Amino acid sequence: MQSYTEENYLKTIYHLAEKTTNVQTNAIAEQMQTKPASVTDMIKKLADKGLVDYIKYQGVTLTETGKNTAIDIVRKHRLWEVFLVNKLNFKWDEVHDVAEELEHIKSIELIERLDEFLGFPKADPHGDPIPDKNGRFAKTQFIKLIELKMGDSGTITGVSQHSSAFLKHLEKLGLTLGKQIHISDITDFDGSVEIRLSDKQINISREVAKHILISSDGKN
Amino acid sequence: MQSYTEENYLKTIYHLAEKTTNVQTNAIAEQMQTKPASVTDMIKKLADKGLVDYIKYQGVTLTETGKNTAIDIVRKHRLWEVFLVNKLNFKWDEVHDVAEELEHIKSIELIERLDEFLGFPKADPHGDPIPDKNGRFAKTQFIKLIELKMGDSGTITGVSQHSSAFLKHLEKLGLTLGKQIHISDITDFDGSVEIRLSDKQINISREVAKHILISSDGKN
DNA sequence: TTAAATTTTTAGGTAAATCTAAAAATTTTT
DNA sequence: AAAAATTTTTAGATTTACCTAAAAATTTAA
Ligand SMILES: [Mn+2]
Ligand SMILES: [Mn+2]
Ligand SMILES: [Mn+2]
Ligand SMILES: [Mn+2]
Numbered sequence: 001m002q003s004y005t006e007e008n009y010l011k012t013i014y015h016l017a018e019k020t021t022n023v024q025t026n027a028i029a030e031q032m033q034t035k036p037a038s039v040t041d042m043i044k045k046l047a048d049k050g051l052v053d054y055i056k057y058q059g060v061t062l063t064e065t066g067k068n069t070a071i072d073i074v075r076k077h078r079l080w081e082v083f084l085v086n087k088l089n090f091k092w093d094e095v096h097d098v099a100e101e102l103e104h105i106k107s108i109e110l111i112e113r114l115d116e117f118l119g120f121p122k123a124d125p126h127g128d129p130i131p132d133k134n135g136r137f138a139k140t141q142f143i144k145l146i147e148l149k150m151g152d153s154g155t156i157t158g159v160s161q162h163s164s165a166f167l168k169h170l171e172k173l174g175l176t177l178g179k180q181i182h183i184s185d186i187t188d189f190d191g192s193v194e195i196r197l198s199d200k201q202i203n204i205s206r207e208v209a210k211h212i213l214i215s216s217d218g219k220n
Numbered sequence: 221m222q223s224y225t226e227e228n229y230l231k232t233i234y235h236l237a238e239k240t241t242n243v244q245t246n247a248i249a250e251q252m253q254t255k256p257a258s259v260t261d262m263i264k265k266l267a268d269k270g271l272v273d274y275i276k277y278q279g280v281t282l283t284e285t286g287k288n289t290a291i292d293i294v295r296k297h298r299l300w301e302v303f304l305v306n307k308l309n310f311k312w313d314e315v316h317d318v319a320e321e322l323e324h325i326k327s328i329e330l331i332e333r334l335d336e337f338l339g340f341p342k343a344d345p346h347g348d349p350i351p352d353k354n355g356r357f358a359k360t361q362f363i364k365l366i367e368l369k370m371g372d373s374g375t376i377t378g379v380s381q382h383s384s385a386f387l388k389h390l391e392k393l394g395l396t397l398g399k400q401i402h403i404s405d406i407t408d409f410d411g412s413v414e415i416r417l418s419d420k421q422i423n424i425s426r427e428v429a430k431h432i433l434i435s436s437d438g439k440n
Numbered sequence: 441t442t443a444a445a446t447t448t449t450t451a452g453g454t455a456a457a458t459c460t461a462a463a464a465a466t467t468t469t470t
Numbered sequence: 471a472a473a474a475a476t477t478t479t480t481a482g483a484t485t486t487a488c489c490t491a492a493a494a495a496t497t498t499a500a
Contacts, residue, residue, distance in 0.1 A: 005457065025478055038458055040479055045456090057465060057478060088333040098327045107318045113308040225487065245448055258488055260449055265486090277448060277495060 002051075004104045007073050008032065009042050010051060011103075013062055014070035022059035068135055075131040076111055077103040078124035083114060085125040092125040092176075093167035126167075127158025127177050127213060142213035145181075145193065146206060153182045158213035166211060173202055175212065222271075224324050227293050228252065229262050230271060231323075233282055234290035242279035288355055295351040296331055297323040298344035303334060305345040312345040312396075313387035346387075347378025347397055347433060362433035365401075365413065366426060373402045378433035386431060393422055395432065 002010070012031045016023040025043070029036045047054040051066035062070060080102040084090040090098075112133060115121075122137075123129055129137040142158055156179045159167065170176065174197060184201065185194035191206045204212075222230070232251045236243045245263070249256045267274040271286035282290060300322040304310040310318075332353060335341075342357075343349055351357040362378055376399045379387065390396065394417060404421065405414035411426045424432075 003456080026476090034457095035459065036478060037460080037480080041457075084330075088330070088337055090329075090333070094329070098325065098330050101325050101327075102322075105318065105321050107321075109310075109314075110304075110308070110318050113310070117308055223486080246446090254487090255489065256448065257450080257490080261487075 001106070002049075002069065005042070006046065006049075006051075007069070007104055009039075009046060010062065010066055010070040011073045011077075013052065013060060014067065014074065017062060022061060024059045028060075071131050071135040073103050075133075075135070076105070078128055078130045079111060079114055079118060079121070081124045081126070082118050082121045082130070086118065086121075091167075091171070093164040093171070095125060096162055096164075123158075125177070126162055127156075141215070143216050144210055145212040145214050146209040148183050148193075148214060148216070150183050150186050152216065153180065154214035154216045155180055156212060157215040159211055160213060161211035166208075169208065170212070173204065174200070175202075175204075181214070221326070222269075222289065226262070226266065226269075226271075227289070227324055229259075229266060230282065230286055230290040231293045231297075233272065233280060234287065234294065237282065242281060244279045248280075291351050291355040293323050295353075295355070296325070298348055298350045299331060299334055299338060299341070301344045301346070302338050302341045302350070306338065306341075311387075311391070313384040313391070315345060316382055316384075343378075345397070346382055347376075361435070363436050364430055365432040365434050366429040368403050368413075368434060368436075370403050370406050372436065373400070374434035374436045375400055376432060377435040379431055380433060381431035386428075389428070390432070393424065394420070395422075395424075401434070 009028070009032065012028055013023050016027050016031065020027070025036050025039045028043075029039045032039065043052060043054050043060055046052045046060075046066065050063055051069065052060045052062055054060045077099045080099040081095045084095040084098060085092060115133070120132075121130055127140075129140055131137040140157070143154070144160070145154075145156075148154065156175060156177055158177070159170065161167075175181075175195075180198060182196040183193060184196045186192075187194065187203070192203055193206070193209045194201065194203050229248070229252065232248055233243050236247050236251065240247070245256050245259045248263075249259045252259070263272060263274050263280055266272045266280075266286065270283055271289065272280045272282055274280045297319045300319040301315045304315040304318060305312060335353070340352075341350055347360075349357040349360055360378070363374070364380070365374075365376075368374065376395060376397055378397070379390065381387075395401075395415075400418060402416040403413060404416045406412075407414065407423070412423055413426070413429045414421065414423050
């Protein structure tokens with residue numbers, strides 16, 4: 001059984017490992033909003049428990065057990081987010097902090113029944129995949145909007161930034177999950193992207209385009 | 221902002237204060253499954269924070285703030301129990317431990333929306349009243365089944381014991397909330413109670429009868 | 441109203457998760 | 471390949487929530 005804190009470390013390491021193979025102390029510290037010295041302490045503890053492999057000065061990797069635990073927390077986090085949005089009418093930018101707490105409730109029964117109650121959803125309100133109870137989920141193949149070329153089309157199926165400011169901005173622009181988009185132009189001057197939606201034409205900055213994930217329908 | 225632990229102490233003190241006016245250190249220790257010395261430590265801390273009034277050797281009472289905090293936790297606990305039973309199909313004997321964790325999730329928005337989602341329930345699965353968001357709730361007037369006389373009738377509206385063993389037993393006997401009962405006899409030998417339900421006749425021990433709460437329909 | 445029993449507190453410590461400051465190792469630059 | 475910069479670890483404290491053992495206060499019984 002892990003503490004609330006250990007679970008958060010495992011989850012953080014898991015997410016960082018999606019980007020870089022060996023996860024560094026400082027990266028964990030930044031993500032966890034704590035100090036590198038504290039991270040070293042915790043890493044040793046997790047290593048003792050067999051949840052991470054650790055060689056001094058060379059970062060950490062999750063063991064099989066550690067990874068499974070992390071995935072289980074991710075599963076809970078995302079299921080709770082679906083609950084908050086679909087059942088309690090929260091907005092997609094309001095759910096993260098509460099899910100951050102709910103993910104630590106320890107009851108297998110609870111999460112299985114919640115999953116069923118929600119109709120076994122495959123993705124959370126931000127398009128992130130929800131692992132099933134065995135920890136399995138499809139590694140979805142997203143393309144960043146910024147990588148699309150002029151004339152490309154696709155559907156918004158995720159975001160890679162969960163800050164409330166960003167999500168609120170997308171909502172205001174009408175760029176929500178499931179929306180069909182078409183790249184009508186890429187501005188020479190600043191690289192901003194001109195997008196055609198079903199009902200309107202908008203322009204978004206490169207910075208915004210970086211964090212929108214598209215499932216491509218191919219060129220058209 | 222209180223810690224998880226402080227909240228549990230406040231809730232425990234609140235419940236004990238429903239029975240005895242001044243709440244003793246040992247009583248808190250027993251309820252919290254901890255040692256009296258630890259309770260003394262925590263009481264001092266709660267007193268420093270203005271959540272309890274405390275005079276050495278004379279037990280504690282909740283301050284107004286302390287009481288409001290406790291009631292808020294009770295509200296959360298009971299709303300989550302309703303959620304678990306009504307939405308996730310838990311049995312009434314399975315919800316306590318999970319609610320014990322869920323009650324500490326800190327989000328006013330969450331609990332208000334949950335309340336609404338559940339249809340603003342007035343009582344939890346055990347018949348205990350749910351405070352509204354201002355902490356108000358009717359002090360329900362229950363009579364213990366054991367206090368009824370032969371010939372009395374009433375409706376089961378609560379239980380004063382939440383152990384899984386007791387609740388499962390009641391369920392098996394068909395003594396669930398809302399059931400109409402009629403006292404057909406009180407056995408001379410052991411004081412056990414003969415009860416007529418709509419469809420059958422059963423006999424329960426004094427021990428069981430003590431913990432069933434009845435809203436009396438008057439004699440008939 | 442003493443003595444005995446019970447309750448409560450104090451004193452002194454432990455373990456978990458932090459922190460700051462300084463030392464050590466590694467990586468990058470010159 | 472040094473020097474400089476960065477990253478990481480160690481050393482030593484702090485805070486929270488516990489604990490045990492012993493002392494002090496209160497309550498109950500003789
Ligand atoms: Mn968390
Ligand atoms: Mn999400
Ligand atoms: Mn609790
Ligand atoms: Mn209850």
